[in-house]
Amino acid sequence: MTDGQERASDASETFALVAIERRFAVVRALWDLTSHPNESVSFAALREQAGVRDSGQFNYHLGKLAPEFVRGDGDGYHLTEAGRRVVGTAVSGVYTDLDASVEPRSAGDCRVCEGTLELTYDEGVMMVRCRDCERRVFDMSTPPVLVAETDPEDLSTVLWRHAMAEVQRMNSGFCPYCGGPLDTAVELPEASDALNDVDIKYGCAACERTFQWNVYLAILDHPAVVDLFHDAGIDVREFPLWKTFLRPDLDGRIVERNSVRVEVTIELDGRAVTLTVDDSLDVVAHRTAPVESTD
């Protein structure tokens, strides 16, 4: 077994510990009765909040939850960090059938076929794709609770902010699933020097998930790019990602294969930012220049 598989099997035992409704009720009761990590709750108060009458049975379940999720001391019981995470994940709706979906809504024009882009949300994934040529522009795992609790009018903006936060999280090297460190690699195509054919691969050594996206997403939160958008009146935290694909002109190429160097140029409102990244996506050079008008 690999480390990742071992961790997954440990996780399934952990999951079984709280999957019993009565045990989850204990964890939830502790959550409801406490507001900061060091606060403790007495046995009697906890049993009452969890709604378990039989004190022997309650004690049994409490024992099963310790020490991973619940710990006791002279003052009573408190939640561990893992216990708090269990409640947070349950509330997010990821493990339940929290009914959150979105009627397809227009998200701008398709760059390829000039058809209509459509934003949808289903089964925990937001997606932007073209209704006409069916091209998938973007998708991102998004917690159902975010969709269920957001005013429909604000939904596009909130979904984008969430997507941007996830992009930044991955660009900073954190796995969106387990929080472990991500390895980043730039993969060059053999027969082409075109930017579109360059893939960025992310891999998590802890949970073994892999992800792939393009160079553009990987540099979107670089200060020089954020500044370029800001100068054009666009706050990248608020602006739908699929529109940032549409609005600027993107260009780039592989400049060196041995010690990998890929150049990306983003042009917007008369300015261009060019970044050069190495094989682990570190920006090794950048320059900003005005763009000559072609009028």
Ligand SMILES: [Zn+2]
């Ligand atoms: Zn299209």
Ligand SMILES: [Zn+2]
């Ligand atoms: Zn992971």
